[in-house]
Amino acid sequence: MPGDPLAMIMRNPKASAEVVEKTKELFGLGQSWYIQFFIYFKNLLTGDLGLSFQYKKPVIEIIIQKIIPTVVMVGLAEILAIIIGMLLGVISAWKRGTKIDVIALSFSLITYSMPTFWLGIILISIFSISLRLFPTSGMFTPGKTFYSTIMLIKDGASHLFLPVLALSLVLIGEYAITMRNTLLDVLTEDYMTTVKAKGFDDNYIIKKHAIPNAMLPMITIIAINLGLTIGGTIQIETIFSWPGIGRLMYEALNNRDYPMLQGIFLLITISVILANLIADIMYSYLDPRVKS
């Protein structure tokens, strides 16, 4: 298998046998793989995720540092995308077949078909290189001294703008299409005809009868996306050099930092399970039929 951890850690092919032996011992690479696995599992139970090959520090310390940038960036993008995407979907479904619908649908399909990183490159070349409005990478300007909190927030916000824009553009398309399709399904149900026959106006029907019934599939994809966010921003974080989990994983992969990868996978697994659990709990609130 390509990527022998020892070769990656040592880098220097002329390292003395003594140094190799010491490194082996430090990372516990001397034992056979099943003993290593057993030790890993035992340490896991006490919250010890092992030592990163690349940073030579406990994995958990580094992961904790990188969670907040990812959560901030992804959280903002998700909120924006959910609001705009749902709005766009509702408008398209209600004005089905009109120009607005065609424009909204083409916009959604095009952003959906775009490689995320490519969208990032285009945004960088327009906003950072040509217009010089926003910085290209990082979370704060390196080497800058901040005299006030406002200055710090301003600098952070200008770094945050492009990654959030790129990620939300990609997500808006997905949310808008799903919202439109499920709403169209709901609008053809028999009870919608009944409500119309009762004489309620369109606005009321959409708000009180159509949208609540279309929310279930939306909750599902939002939950799945939220679970994926922690690991799913690899492309955006790589392009914008955002110091989060996605970029950490990309680095760990390139350096064959197995303990780090295992730690990130564990984090992703936990977040996926949690997101699905939250979705299940929300179902029973939104749809009383699920309870039984």
Add this chain to the structure above:
Amino acid sequence: MMSSIRKEMRKKKINTFIKSYKSNRMGMIGGTILIIFIMVSLIGPIILPFNTMKFGEADNVLKPPSKEHILGTDDLGRDVFRNLLAGGRISLMVGIFATIISMFLGTAVGIISGYIGNKTDIVLMRITDFFLVIPWLPLVLVLAAILGTSIWNIILVIGLTSWAGTARVVRSQTLSVKERPFIERIRAIGADDKTIMMRHILPNVFPLVFANTILVTAVAILSETTLSFLGLGDVTRSSWGMMLHYAFQSGAASTGAYWYFLPPGICVVLVVLAFTFLGYSFDEILNPKLRRR
């Protein structure tokens, strides 16, 4: 006699399909774009061959579009337009072969799970759930890194990770087909499970598989682009994803070399869009529930 009636029926079915396809604007646009891309990437590289290893002169690097080079040159002085033609072949090939693997796996798992049921169904569906829920990109990244980066490994990795959606659709369709009276009749005649699955259930679920599969191709092409961009592509073959990878590595975005990073991206968007249009329109034609709308 029997077979001639069946042939007639099949002919009629295909004719109605073509008729409703022709009246579907989305499908026609997608189909047209796709045919153009397939023709160009089949014939293009023959007329304008591209050699990955043949670099241009030092003063001919990252030059904007000119008469000699319609789309300019890249950071190694190679013609971008020729690279684009050759790249289309690789990207389409990855998309189509990965889809074949995914289609085969998804259909097999779906039919077996739906038809046999019981414990087999439970086990197969949990495996499917695993592939549906697990974050796709991290899984593919690790698989690609471990297997090594040849074009066939990339096809294999994408194919092995994209079948779960198809399996779900096929299973639910199989569950409904299995309950129809003709299956019972066939069983009464004495057909075994294998015959029923292969000869009677498969033809009935195939239209849906087809629509679903075209959507998988779109995802597969995007996946190849992403993998290559992240440095896990096949360096010996210049796909659109590899072009974007080199464009980003050479800083084309910050030097304003738009002719280098725009064309491959636009091609990916167009092809993915074409497959998506085609998939949606087939779904609309073949899925009875959608047709009503």
